[in-house]
Amino acid sequence: MTDEIMEQFPLLKQKQDGKRLVYLDSGATTQRPQAVLDAANQFYLEQNANPHRGVYTLGETATEVYEKARGTVAKFLNAKPEEVIFTRNATESLNLIAYSWGMSNLHAGDRVVISILEHHSTLVPWQQVCRATGATLEYLYTDQSGVIPDVEIEKKLTKGVKLVALTHVSNVLGLLSPVQKVFARAHEIGAVTVLDAAQSAPHLKLDMQKLDADFLVFSGHKLYAPLGIGVLWAKTELLEAMPPFLTGGDMIETVREQDATWAPLPEKFEAGTQNAGGAVGLAAAIDWMNSLGFETIQKREDRVYRYAWERLSSLEHITVYGTPEGQHYGAIAFNLDEVHPHDVATVLDADAVCIRAGHHCAQPLLRHLGLSSCCRASFAVYNTTDDVDALAEGLLKVRRWLGYGA
Numbered sequence: 107m108t109d110e111i112m113e114q115f116p117l118l119k120q121k122q123d124g125k126r127l128v129y130l131d132s133g134a135t136t137q138r139p140q141a142v143l144d145a146a147n148q149f150y151l152e153q154n155a156n157p158h159r160g161v162y163t164l165g166e167t168a169t170e171v172y173e174k175a176r177g178t179v180a181k182f183l184n185a186k187p188e189e190v191i192f193t194r195n196a197t198e199s200l201n202l203i204a205y206s207w208g209m210s211n212l213h214a215g216d217r218v219v220i221s222i223l224e225h226h227s228t229l230v231p232w233q234q235v236c237r238a239t240g241a242t243l244e245y246l247y248t249d250q251s252g253v254i255p256d257v258e259i260e261k262k263l264t265k266g267v268k269l270v271a272l273t274h275v276s277n278v279l280g281l282l283s284p285v286q287k288v289f290a291r292a293h294e295i296g297a298v299t300v301l302d303a304a305q306s307a308p309h310l311k312l313d314m315q316k317l318d319a320d321f322l323v324f325s326g327h328k329l330y331a332p333l334g335i336g337v338l339w340a341k342t343e344l345l346e347a348m349p350p351f352l353t354g355g356d357m358i359e360t361v362r363e364q365d366a367t368w369a370p371l372p373e374k375f376e377a378g379t380q381n382a383g384g385a386v387g388l389a390a391a392i393d394w395m396n397s398l399g400f401e402t403i404q405k406r407e408d409r410v411y412r413y414a415w416e417r418l419s420s421l422e423h424i425t426v427y428g429t430p431e432g433q434h435y436g437a438i439a440f441n442l443d444e445v446h447p448h449d450v451a452t453v454l455d456a457d458a459v460c461i462r463a464g465h466h467c468a469q470p471l472l473r474h475l476g477l478s479s480c481c482r483a484s485f486a487v488y489n490t491t492d493d494v495d496a497l498a499e500g501l502l503k504v505r506r507w508l509g510y511g512a
């Protein structure tokens with residue numbers, strides 16, 4: 107079996123114990139196409155210096171490619187370059203919002219509303235900041251299939267809510283959240299909105315002129331870019347009013363013995379030496395995705411997702427969580443009767459099938475669904491229905507291997 111997209115990913119050609127590697131953990135991190143590896147390599151081979159420091163030619167080249175990468179991200183988001191802040195990952199971006207915006211805007215009695223679908227990277231920073239400011243943290247709960255009902259939005263988004271944070275796509279169930287409804291209501295009541303696009307940016311076009319979000323975050327490594335580069339986007343007026351999150355070199359204008367003034371956007375939020383090689387790799391990943399086009403990406407991924415839903419839900423002893431209704435991107439969660447998810451993942455690994463097992467950094471969601479852990483297969487554009495077949499065939503073996511019979 108050869109697939110022209112999969113062929114561009116050197117790691118996916120690797121064998122594990124002589125078996126074809128079936129990588130179904132792209133929700134954790136994707137693999138990288140050759141074009142991204144080449145761009146990151148070229149940065150270190152030919153362009154590496156500390157951006158925004160050296161006035162020599164190489165230093166200027168490093169600054170140029172770093173800022174060009176910001177321009178590529180801005181175009182990808184249909185946003186202004188100065189509104190794009192490079193961070194390490196979505197987690198750092200979410201902490202930046204919580205600590206910088208949250209600590210200076212929240213007061214005792216204010217309400218922060220997030221959904222029960224959130225990743226710990228949204229959940230824990232808001233827990234910390236609410237505790238420090240005296241604000242309360244409240245949840246939009248889903249039904250058993252992972253859908254946030256309209257009545258929940260109306261009931262929870264009322265006066266006193268200062269900020270609403272929502273995951274665009276659930277990292278466990280792969281289901282698209284009702285962003286338009288939630289954010290329209292949030293804005294009606296004067297709340298600021300945060301969209302966690304960690305699981306949507308690899309799969310669907312993000313347009314900041316249409317999304318109605320005030321803040322948006324994502325990680326490069328989940329969309330074919332190197333590890334260690336992430337993005338925070340926010341509206342200029344919010345960023346200008348916020349204090350810096352990290353302080354130090356490169357984010358200042360003037361420093362005196364007892365105080366300092368800040369550089370303009372975006373440098374105000376980029377303290378210290380930045381991951382320029384990662385930014386260049388991220389720009390290459392975006393160029394690579396654009397060369398495929400979101401139509402192709404979605405068509406392929408949708409086919410694989412639908413096939414996975416049908417194939418897994420037709421197997422005996424398997425419970426697939428969520429609903430096939432609504433739009434899904436990239437993830438399917440399930441459990442096998444009587445078998446712990448870690449055992450499922452370990453047996454599948456013997457066939458070189460990589461899935462994730464555990465709480466997926468969403469313990470409150472799992473608890474809400476009555477689970478302590480589950481298996482998750484997650485897809486990227488390089489996956490095919492052959493990968494789903496390999497997963498299904500592996501799953502058929504698991505209970506037998508562990509002595510439960512067919």
Ligand SMILES: Cc1ncc(COP(=O)(O)O)c(C=O)c1O
Pocket residue numbers: 133134195196197198225227228273275276277302304305325467
């Ligand atoms: C929905 C969601 N938000 C945030 C994150 C955190 O991403 P990172 O670990 O790259 O910071 C993840 C990671 O899986 C995620 O799925």
